[in-house]
Amino acid sequence: MPIKINLLAEAQAAEELRRRDPVKRAIFFGAALVVVMLFWAGMGQINTSLANERLTGVQTAIEAHNDEYTNVLAHLGQIAEANRKLDALQKLQASRFLQGNLLNALQQATVQGVQLMRMRVEQSYFITEGTPSQTNDVRVIPGRPGTSRERVILFLDARDSSASPGDQVNSFKAAIAGQSYFKTMLDKTNSVELVGLPSLQTDPDGKTVALFTVQCNFPDQIR
Numbered sequence: 531m532p533i534k535i536n537l538l539a540e541a542q543a544a545e546e547l548r549r550r551d552p553v554k555r556a557i558f559f560g561a562a563l564v565v566v567m568l569f570w571a572g573m574g575q576i577n578t579s580l581a582n583e584r585l586t587g588v589q590t591a592i593e594a595h596n597d598e599y600t601n602v603l604a605h606l607g608q609i610a611e612a613n614r615k616l617d618a619l620q621k622l623q624a625s626r627f628l629q630g631n632l633l634n635a636l637q638q639a640t641v642q643g644v645q646l647m648r649m650r651v652e653q654s655y656f657i658t659e660g661t662p663s664q665t666n667d668v669r670v671i672p673g674r675p676g677t678s679r680e681r682v683i684l685f686l687d688a689r690d691s692s693a694s695p696g697d698q699v700n701s702f703k704a705a706i707a708g709q710s711y712f713k714t715m716l717d718k719t720n721s722v723e724l725v726g727l728p729s730l731q732t733d734p735d736g737k738t739v740a741l742f743t744v745q746c747n748f749p750d751q752i753r
Contacts, residue, residue, distance in 0.1 A: 603665045610663060614675050632684070635711035641702045643692030647741075650685040678753050684746035685725070695740035696728045703744055717747045 629651070636646065660676030686706070690698045706712055707722045716722065728742040 600665070603669070607663045607665055610672060631711060635709055636686075639702075639705045639709040639712070641698050641705050644688050644690050644698045644702045646686060646688050648687040650687070652681075652683045652685070654681040655679065656681070680751040680753065682748040682751075684748070686744045686746065688742060688744065690728065690740040690742065691733075691737065695730060695738050696742075699724065699728055699740065699742050706744060706746065712746065715748060717749045720747055722746055 632651075636649065656679040658677045658679070661673040663673040664671045688702060690696055690702075692698045703722050703724065707716070712721070723745045725743040725745050728740040730738055730740055733739050
């Protein structure tokens with residue numbers, strides 16, 4: 531039987547040993563790891579760039595919405611101010627002093643022997659300044675509206691020409707205070723007052739009369 535001799539066995543064994551050299555394997559794995567890390571770093575850079583682009587887009591959109599939000603807040607403030615003025619006008623219309631109603635009531639408050647000579651209405655107004663509405667980044671802060679205090683005082687100059695001049699003064703006061711319009715409209719305290727004392731005078735016919743003035747106080751109206 532022939533004997534086979536491999537003359538290259540030693541060289542092949544040396545080559546196989548070199549292939550299994552741990553240093554080379556380490557170098558190979560290290561190079562592969564570097565490639566993977568470079569790839570991962572590149573992908574991270576790309577993701578960062580994409581995220582920055584998205585962030586820029588979101589910030590731009592937020593700024594655009596902020597401008598819209600500011601405009602909305604400003605419009606809400608204008609609407610609130612318009613509603614306040616409309617409410618003030620409605621209150622003024624509902625509570626304004628009407629001369630016609632006053633004259634009609636005076637015709638119904640008469641006393642025998644007493645003649646109404648003159649009426650005078652004093653209307654005073656006291657203004658309190660308000661503060662405007664303010665808008666911050668969150669909401670509209672309503673301002674404090676200005677107010678107007680209206681004070682109405684009615685003066686009635688009359689004369690008592692009854693048999694005993696001056697005796698009908700209290701009756702006239704009672705007639706004014708008891709009339710339905712004045713009972714509703716006048717202040718609940720000190721509604722009808724006598725201004726000074728009646729003054730006795732003689733008219734051109736030689737008859738003695740008592741001249742007097744009655745003050746009617748209306749409650750203050752705040753608008």
